[in-house]
Amino acid sequence: MAVPLAGFAAGAVVALLVGVFGRVHDPTLTGTTTFGFRTVIDLKVVLSVVIGVLAVLQLVGALWIYGRLGVRAPSWAGTAHRVSGMVTVVLILVVAYNCLWGLGLEVGTFASGAPVPTRTVVHGLLGCLVIGAAVVKVVAVRSRRAPGWFLPLAGGLLFTLIVAVVLTSAVWYIGANGWPGSSGYG
Template sequence: MTQPVQQHWTSPRAGWDEQPPPQQPGWDGPGWEIEREPEPEGNFGRVLVALGIGSLIAIALGVYGSLHEPTGEAISLAGFSSGLHAKAWLATISFALVIVQLLSAMAMWGRLPGVRGGGPVSAKLHRWSGRFAVLVSLPVAAHCLYALGFQSFDTRVLLHSLLGCFFYGIFVCKMIVLARDDQKPWVLPVIGGLVFTGLTALWLTSSLWFFSNVGVQF
């Protein structure tokens, strides 16, 4: 009962694989070190493939928006005074859901202050908030592509058009990477952060600008 806990020790000297002698105060056990499992190497080639597919999606959206003749017909939803108001509010709802995604992801990874381990609740909240965020954004994307197209008559509008293409491209990339469990631990958080950044910038260049210039109304 007083013996040291058994561990697997290795020595740099060939042929040694045994329990080291008990440590004495001030003795570092020369030549001994604990063997640790190597970090998964991951398959970065699959990440590059996912980035390539996402880039093709983003380019395809930009080409369609540039070649398609804008109709000027806005989406019409009950309860909103105009299509632009509906677009601004739907984008705001999507942005709020993405904030929920960010907080739930931080809880899952143990990075949310005051929360120790997200557990299944945070994981489920993370998945469904993301699904609803994309679902709510689809009418907005359809309105932008069909009614307005890819526009560049000023810096804000050009940036907004580019961000729209980027967001859906990086979202597709995330879904592809998410289907694999052999990636480096940093890959998914980085791509997820890009998705969050893209949608945040979209909201800043559209809904926030609209509410600031037109007013917060339905």
Template sequence: MTTTQMERPRQNLAPLLVPLLAGGLVALALGVYGKIHTPTGYAVGVAGFSAALPMKAWLTTGAFALAFVQVGSALVMYGRLPVTAPPWIGTLHRWSGRLAFVLTIPVAFHCLYALGLQYDVPRVLIHSVVGCFFYGVFTAKMLALPKRGLPGWTLPVLGGLAFTALVVLWLTSSLWFFTTIGVRF
């Protein structure tokens, strides 16, 4: 072993076990529910939108935009951008994340309740699986936040996975809707 390897402290991954297990269970439960639940085929509460698909497209677009706020504010908070972090950056990060999550709830509810897990079209299969993964990784991140002693890469990796999942969800739903159906409200 080199001196550098001997000096590096061993990372304790045990505190990460519960958040990752809970996140995996959330993703699995959503997938199982989506598969065994008989889809209703109709939307519930599209409040202000002409139909469910425009509602889903626009709410997902809002969450997608806020995901970029999340990444930017995280980069500023962790000193990865050459700017001084303003005192409100943590508040911006927390509230943009909360709002992004809230925007996804009616979308996920409609997807699971009205449509269920679908696997006959590749785009829809990817969307369904990544949607379950998003809520699983989000759960893991939220449960990991208050834990002390986690490796420094934990939150950036979980946040990056949540961001990536949200981008894939937007690409397989909202972008598809806007380019196939058109821009509607």
């Protein structure tokens, strides 16, 4: 139990530190990047959709590799799963950086006195938890002494949080504004 407890403790500390940074940092778009997208929001929406798709592929890949789909996985499936997992984590970090640096973590009321929408609060808190859950998953993947249930639990937690963050960000945004750059946008 020491490895899972240490993993969850490390993840909780990281999530808390990310949240504290998001609250105390003065948000600014200076230092963010759009990577060619029109705005930081456009970048976040598109990359969040990609992250959501990759998370689903990660789930399917894990089920395939561990024989839960009823079809034997080919030898390359493990490598593809690891590479797509690393790409997913890198994209999560890009989105998280641009989100925390450019927008911060809003709770309560804005500086104007207007209340922060519940969706925004939930999304921000879930985003912090995603970073913590990624730490837990890395601990689970890297540990050779962890119990067998730890890796699927860590992966399931990360998957669930990613889906929740994508639903409260990109899916909500696309529903409200359309796809970034589309005619219905803005």
